[in-house]
Amino acid sequence: MRGKLTFRQQMKLTALPGMLGVGFLYLLPGCALFYYAVINNVFQKQFVGPGNLLDILSNSYFLLALKNTAILLSAALAMVLLLAVLLVLPNAFFGWRMEGVAIVLLIPLFMPSVLSVELLQNVGGDLPSRLQLLLLFVWRNVGAILLLLSVGLARMEKDMLEAARLDGANRWQLFVYMQFPMLTLYIGVGAVFLVMQFFGIFREAYLLFETSFPPDEVYLLQHYMHNHFLRLNYPYLAAAAILFTAFLVVVIWVVRVLRNCSKITCEKCAG
Amino acid sequence: MNASLLFQQYGNSLIYALGTAMLSTLVAVPTGYAMARWKSVWMKVLFWCCVVLLFLPFQVTMLPEYVLLDFLHLLDTRWAILIPGMVSPLPILILWMGNRQVPMEFEDAFCLESSSLFSYFRFILLPNLRGVIAAAFSICFLLNWNLVDPALIFLEDKRLWPLSLTLLEQEGATQLYYGVLDMIPVVLLLGMVMFVMYKKNSRSKSLSSSHFLHKKGNLC
Numbered sequence: 001m002r003g004k005l006t007f008r009q010q011m012k013l014t015a016l017p018g019m020l021g022v023g024f025l026y027l028l029p030g031c032a033l034f035y036y037a038v039i040n041n042v043f044q045k046q047f048v049g050p051g052n053l054l055d056i057l058s059n060s061y062f063l064l065a066l067k068n069t070a071i072l073l074s075a076a077l078a079m080v081l082l083l084a085v086l087l088v089l090p091n092a093f094f095g096w097r098m099e100g101v102a103i104v105l106l107i108p109l110f111m112p113s114v115l116s117v118e119l120l121q122n123v124g125g126d127l128p129s130r131l132q133l134l135l136l137f138v139w140r141n142v143g144a145i146l147l148l149l150s151v152g153l154a155r156m157e158k159d160m161l162e163a164a165r166l167d168g169a170n171r172w173q174l175f176v177y178m179q180f181p182m183l184t185l186y187i188g189v190g191a192v193f194l195v196m197q198f199f200g201i202f203r204e205a206y207l208l209f210e211t212s213f214p215p216d217e218v219y220l221l222q223h224y225m226h227n228h229f230l231r232l233n234y235p236y237l238a239a240a241a242i243l244f245t246a247f248l249v250v251v252i253w254v255v256r257v258l259r260n261c262s263k264i265t266c267e268k269c270a271g
Numbered sequence: 272m273n274a275s276l277l278f279q280q281y282g283n284s285l286i287y288a289l290g291t292a293m294l295s296t297l298v299a300v301p302t303g304y305a306m307a308r309w310k311s312v313w314m315k316v317l318f319w320c321c322v323v324l325l326f327l328p329f330q331v332t333m334l335p336e337y338v339l340l341d342f343l344h345l346l347d348t349r350w351a352i353l354i355p356g357m358v359s360p361l362p363i364l365i366l367w368m369g370n371r372q373v374p375m376e377f378e379d380a381f382c383l384e385s386s387s388l389f390s391y392f393r394f395i396l397l398p399n400l401r402g403v404i405a406a407a408f409s410i411c412f413l414l415n416w417n418l419v420d421p422a423l424i425f426l427e428d429k430r431l432w433p434l435s436l437t438l439l440e441q442e443g444a445t446q447l448y449y450g451v452l453d454m455i456p457v458v459l460l461l462g463m464v465m466f467v468m469y470k471k472n473s474r475s476k477s478l479s480s481s482h483f484l485h486k487k488g489n490l491c
Contacts, residue, residue: 010388011308018302019313021358022320029335036334103465110413110457114438115450199328203419207439225330229424234334241331248326252319 036238052239062240064216065224072130072220073198076137080194081187083138084145085180091153092179093171102150105143116140117207129208129215136204141197145190152186153179202226276430277437281452284433286349287418288456291356292411298358299407303366304396308378318367321360329420340425351425352433356415362407369403370396409460416457 005013037053040046056062090096108116120136127135156179164174202222205214212226213219221244228237306314324332336355340346345354373396381391397404422436429437434453441449 004386007382007386007388007391010386011305014301014388015305015309015314015317016301017298018305018358018363019317021298021302022317022324025339025355025358026320026324026332026335029339030332032335032338099468100465103461107457107461110417110461112435112438112450112453113417113419114435114446115453118446118450196326199326200420202328202330203417206419206423222328222330225328225333229330229333229337237330237334241334244331245323245327249323252322252326 033238033241036234037242039235042232042234052235056236056239062224065219065221068217068219069221076134076198077191077194079134079138080141080145081190083142084149087146088149088153091150092175097150099150102143102147105146108140109144113203113207117204130217132208133205133218136208137201141194144193148186148190149183152183156182279430280432280434280437283431284416284435287352287433288412288416290353291415292408294353294357295359295362295411296404296408299362299366300404302363304370306367307370321363324360325364333424346425347427349431352421359411362411365403365407369400373399409464413457413460
């Protein structure tokens with residue numbers, strides 16, 4: 001057996017492609033962000049410490065972008081999830097699976113962004129810009145969430161629902177007290193997907209307003225960073241990127257802690 | 272725009288979408304397996320890196336990627352799209368979830384017979400994860416087919432642009448024509464998914480009916 005790797009050693013080696021990839025493509029070049037964040041500009045390269053971070057935190061455009069991102073993200077999440085829950089009701093109430101409808105609704109997600117933007121401009125070109133962007137987001141993403149919720153409903157144990165029905169629960173009670181609580185896991189996964197999609201909304205916004213300088217009410221953090229990149233203002237872009245990543249890490253950490261706490265509470269209750 | 276440029280850009284779209292989907296799935300298969308099986312701090316770090324990267328918009332990773340591609344002299348080449356797309360957090364996390372569903376007993380039983388991980392992948396793991404791998408590949412393909420942001424930043428030469436970016440410059444009937452062309456692979460892929468789902472449903476229905484008949488026969 002000498003010279004031959006054991007199964008466990010070979011298993012550890014399978015981690016190499018991912019570790020090298022993440023290390024060389026993201027973490028190592030990511031160090032550049034810390035360098036650019038502490039210099040004054042790309043030509044003089046003078047050390048300014050946390051000056052850039054403080055500058056952007058008092059910059060009116062950064063604050064506007066932050067406010068718009070928060071408003072649009074919460075509105076987009078609420079609209080898509082609400083619509084998807086409404087669309088899944090026929091499935092929950094009458095057992096109409098509507099897989100075809102979900103697949104058809106999924107097409108906008110994968111159709112060329114330019115075409116979906118053109119269609120929206122033909123239908124609702126006069127609407128306020130914030131509503132246009134939200135409608136585009138809802139239209140493109142509701143199919144995926146509907147499909148996810150339909151899968152969630154299909155995976156539920158039918159015996160439990162049947163037992164509740166025999167005990168006299170009506171369809172509404174079944175949905176509110178049994179199916180919806182069991183769907184929350186899928187709604188959570190859907191929310192994660194939507195947040196991911198929302199951070200990629202720059203593409204649609206760019207196509208919709210045909211510029212990276214859209215009206216003030218739809219000026220997002222992505223626009224802020226993109227425009228600083230085009231102006232070669234890397235220090236501000238790097239500072240904004242670091243702030244964004246730090247905020248995201250904190251949010252993920254808080255969600256994880258809350259989840260662990262709720263798990264411990266559930267276990268205590270069960271105990 | 273002339274027809275040869277159009278077909279070149281159509282080819283670019285295919286290269287970017289198929290290339291990134293294939294490369295990222297190839298990286299994700301072993302990485303997802305390691306993340307699901309190897310309990311170590313390294314894997315925890317890798318997992319959380321993937322989770323954070325999943326949410327980061329392109330605009331955050333744009334500068335580091337630009338610096339790297341500039342250092343490697345790969346800006347304005349097809350590799351500028353393929354290399355950053357090679358390691359994608361989404362297929363890694365999909366494969367991680369898929370690997371967690373494969374029972375540990377399979378691995379334990381296999382280890383009694385052989386110590387070759389390659390054989391384990393070939394005969395046990397990959398056949399079991401076929402559906403998950405296909406899902407990861409399809410999702411990557413579809414997400415990369417509609418590529419705009421990285422192409423806008425990393426590619427100046429129009430001959431290297433994907434069709435999704437060229438569509439921006441077209442108007443009226445030409446745009447619609449290009450849009451329809453652009454939709455063909457998407458419709459084909461979604462059609463394939465629907466066909467596979469239909470076949471799976473009909474197979475499970477026929478299996479359950481044969482199971483019912485079998486049970487009925489036993490009862491008789």
